[in-house]
Amino acid sequence: MERIKRSERLGVMLSVLSQTPNRIHTLGEFCSMFNAAKSTISEDIDILQDALAKFGMGELTTVAGAAGGVRYRAIMDPDTSRGALEALAARLREPGRLLPGGFLYTSDVIADPETAGTLGKLLARLYYDARPDFVLTMETKGIPIAFMTAYMLGVPLVIARRDSHTYEGPAVKINYIAGAAGDRIETMALARRSVSPGQRALIIDDFMKGGGTIQGMVDMMREFQAEVVGVGVMIATAKPVEKRVKGVKSLFTLAEADARTGTVDISVSPQFR
Amino acid sequence: MERIKRSERLGVMLSVLSQTPNRIHTLGEFCSMFNAAKSTISEDIDILQDALAKFGMGELTTVAGAAGGVRYRAIMDPDTSRGALEALAARLREPGRLLPGGFLYTSDVIADPETAGTLGKLLARLYYDARPDFVLTMETKGIPIAFMTAYMLGVPLVIARRDSHTYEGPAVKINYIAGAAGDRIETMALARRSVSPGQRALIIDDFMKGGGTIQGMVDMMREFQAEVVGVGVMIATAKPVEKRVKGVKSLFTLAEADARTGTVDISVSPQFR
Numbered sequence: 001m002e003r004i005k006r007s008e009r010l011g012v013m014l015s016v017l018s019q020t021p022n023r024i025h026t027l028g029e030f031c032s033m034f035n036a037a038k039s040t041i042s043e044d045i046d047i048l049q050d051a052l053a054k055f056g057m058g059e060l061t062t063v064a065g066a067a068g069g070v071r072y073r074a075i076m077d078p079d080t081s082r083g084a085l086e087a088l089a090a091r092l093r094e095p096g097r098l099l100p101g102g103f104l105y106t107s108d109v110i111a112d113p114e115t116a117g118t119l120g121k122l123l124a125r126l127y128y129d130a131r132p133d134f135v136l137t138m139e140t141k142g143i144p145i146a147f148m149t150a151y152m153l154g155v156p157l158v159i160a161r162r163d164s165h166t167y168e169g170p171a172v173k174i175n176y177i178a179g180a181a182g183d184r185i186e187t188m189a190l191a192r193r194s195v196s197p198g199q200r201a202l203i204i205d206d207f208m209k210g211g212g213t214i215q216g217m218v219d220m221m222r223e224f225q226a227e228v229v230g231v232g233v234m235i236a237t238a239k240p241v242e243k244r245v246k247g248v249k250s251l252f253t254l255a256e257a258d259a260r261t262g263t264v265d266i267s268v269s270p271q272f273r
Numbered sequence: 274m275e276r277i278k279r280s281e282r283l284g285v286m287l288s289v290l291s292q293t294p295n296r297i298h299t300l301g302e303f304c305s306m307f308n309a310a311k312s313t314i315s316e317d318i319d320i321l322q323d324a325l326a327k328f329g330m331g332e333l334t335t336v337a338g339a340a341g342g343v344r345y346r347a348i349m350d351p352d353t354s355r356g357a358l359e360a361l362a363a364r365l366r367e368p369g370r371l372l373p374g375g376f377l378y379t380s381d382v383i384a385d386p387e388t389a390g391t392l393g394k395l396l397a398r399l400y401y402d403a404r405p406d407f408v409l410t411m412e413t414k415g416i417p418i419a420f421m422t423a424y425m426l427g428v429p430l431v432i433a434r435r436d437s438h439t440y441e442g443p444a445v446k447i448n449y450i451a452g453a454a455g456d457r458i459e460t461m462a463l464a465r466r467s468v469s470p471g472q473r474a475l476i477i478d479d480f481m482k483g484g485g486t487i488q489g490m491v492d493m494m495r496e497f498q499a500e501v502v503g504v505g506v507m508i509a510t511a512k513p514v515e516k517r518v519k520g521v522k523s524l525f526t527l528a529e530a531d532a533r534t535g536t537v538d539i540s541v542s543p544q545f546r
Contacts, residue, residue, distance in 0.1 A: 007280045008324035011287040015330060018288045019347075020387065033328070051281035055306070057288060074292075103440035107464060111432060113424035114293065140412045140432060141440075144420050151386035159384060159413060167376035167414075191380060 004034050006044065013041075014048050017060065017072035022128070022154035026069040045070055056080050073128065074121045074152055081125075084118050085268040089252060092235075092266050102257040104264065106235070110206055111144050119251065120148025122272070123204060123232045126249055127153065130229040132202035134158050134195070136221070138188060138213050142206035145234055149204045158201075160217060164189035172223050176216030177244075188216045190224070197225035208233045211244035218245060235266070277307050279317065286314075287321055290345035291331065295401070295427035299342040318343055329353050346401065347394045347425055354398075357391050358541040362525060365508075365539050375530040377537065379508070383479055384417050392524065393421025395545075396477060396505045399522055400426065403502040405475035407431050407468070409494070411461065411486050415479035418507055422477050431474075433490060437462035445496050449489030450517075461489045463497070470498035481506045484517035491518060508539070 013030055030041045049060045056077030062070050076084065088109065097105045109115050123145070132153060137146035138160045150157040164171035168191040178186040195201070203217050214231055221228050236243075236250035251272060256265040286303055303314045322333045329350030335343050349357065361382065370378045382388050396418070405426060410419035411433045423430040437444035441464040451459040468474070476490050487504055494501050509516075509523035524545060529538040 004324075004327070005320075007283045007320055008327070010280045010284040011321050012324050012328050012330060014284040014288045015291045015325075018292060019390070023387075047278075047280055048284050051277075051285050052288075054277070054281070055285050057285060099440060099442045101439055103442075105440070105442055105464075105466065107432070107441055107467065108429065111420070111423075111430040113420070113427070113429070114296075116420070117292070117424075140416070140434060143413070143416045143432075144430060147384070147386070147389070147417050147420055150384075151390075154386070156381065156386070157384040157417060159380070159416075161413060166374055167372060167378070168380055169372045169376075169378055191378075193378065194380065 009034050010044055021072055021074050021152045024063055024069040024071045075125055076121055085272050089268050093264050098259050098264055100259050102259050104257055116144040116148045119145045120152045123149040124152035127202050127230045132229050133199040136201045136203050136217055145206055146204040158194045160188050160190045174220055178212040190220055195224040195226050199226045200229045201226045203231040206234045208236045215244040282307050283317055294345055294347050294425045297336055297342040297344045348398055349394055358545050362541050366537050371532055371537055373532050375532050377530055389417040389421045392418045393425045396422040397425035400475050400503045405502050406472040409474050409476050409490055410478055418479055419477040431467045433461050433463045447493055451485040463493055468497040468499050472499045473502045474499045476504040479507045481509045488517040
């Protein structure tokens with residue numbers, strides 16, 4: 001193999017690392033990829049760490065031990081995070097998003113890959129230390145955000161369905177109380193083989209009002225003997241103040257959405273301001 | 274701003290480009306990011322192009338004209354593509370994936386971010402020239418693949434639903450013929466505001482047998498006066514040979530899935546071998 005210049009090596013290495021966020025790559029992997037010594041690769045990593053820090057573009061960490069190596073996390077610096085969230089809040093306040101019944105149209109924002117990527121980075125950031133084995137969401141609207149959170153955490157996504165489907169095999173089916181008034185019973189199903197006992201679940205959804213759907217997912221995890229290590233949502237309503245599930249973190253708080261007056265009061269949640 | 278070394282610049286630049294696939298970045302953007310001259314950035318791009326080519330890690334293209342700049346496409350080289358597809362086919366043949374009724378359990382494969390990323394790269398590769406404005410899919414199982422295809426193409430994802438939901442506003446609802454026997458009528462809904470007349474749609478789904486759901490999506494696009502510029506699926510069955518929609522490209526072909534005999538005959542589609 002021809003000799004690879006450091007500048008080329010750094011570009012390719014960071015590209016590999018940033019396309020597989022939060023996954024540990026051994027130094028040996030890069031040694032054989034570039035036909036370079038371990039000391040050379042170590043120096044490369046130092047250079048990349050500095051460069052990323054300078055541009056607030058994420059963190060490169062060396063992990064010691066037998067399963068050690070180097071890992072990229074797409075952590076945005078506080079200023080960039082705040083700017084991205086404020087820009088999104090402004091988009092969510094756009095006139096015309098308010099639907100009859102006080103619903104906010106967010107599907108376009110959620111399903112835009114760049115926005116979903118940003119939301120995924122921000123949500124993943126909150127749960128690195130919780131070390132989830134997978135991300136759980138309930139179909140359909142929140143899937144892109146949950147998927148990008150899973151992508152940034154380097155873990156699989158598991159999707160609970162409204163119904164069990166033949167092509168997913170045996171499933172666990174539960175009922176849960178939906179609607180803020182707590183007056184509607186809905187069904188949630190999850191394929192038996194999708195979760196193993198003892199696994200750590202991170203629940204991610206796009207919206208929480210009363211918290212019924214989230215409570216349903218928590219109950220579902222109990223059926224699978226899995227541990228819920230965190231719950232994150234894109235938007236939580238300010239009311240009701242008492243949610244069915246405690247400790248849920250939200251990126252945005254929706255204080256008011258009134259179709260009659262055309263008011264949308266949505267803002268970045270306090271801890272991100 | 275302190276002086277940035279070329280090696281640092283290359284790492285950060287490729288990381289920015291590879292995290293926003295198929296989006297054009299102006300040279301000016303990098304000039305101001307690194308406080309460097311245009312000629313310097315041009316040289317950087319040449320170096321990165323060579324490095325990526327050497328490692329089969331994607332393509333960096335300079336686009337001329339007023340809206341010009343530089344763009345990264347995550348195009349895998351033929352050997353890597355073939356290897357990834359063959360490895361996936363082997364996973365899909367694993368015993369225990371076969372469910373009663375001859376269904377194949379694929380949810381875990383689809384919702385794994387790394388696999389979805391690979392499938393997204395391979396599907397996007399087929400449709401760069403079709404220049405879609407968005408990717409359309411039908412909920413739920415195929416969403417991660419459709420989303421990653423959209424991500425790689427740098428366009429939004431649009432999700433058709435089984436029912437129209439209050440929180441998506443006015444919707445178009447159509448009926449379509451589902452099931453290989455053509456004996457089941459189902460409903461598909463799509464928010465009015467999600468597609469504009471004249472837009473170019475790329476339809477992506479995880480599975481096609483008779484092609485009824487795909488035909489439903491094609492019909493839906495007609496309602497929106499949008500043009501279908503391509504249809505790609507992860508798996509297509511060999512039978513029936515006549516599909517409702519012509520010209521569908523599939524990554525895998527499922528020749529047989531028989532729960533009684535335990536046979537799963539799935540292989541990489543001819544054009545990818």
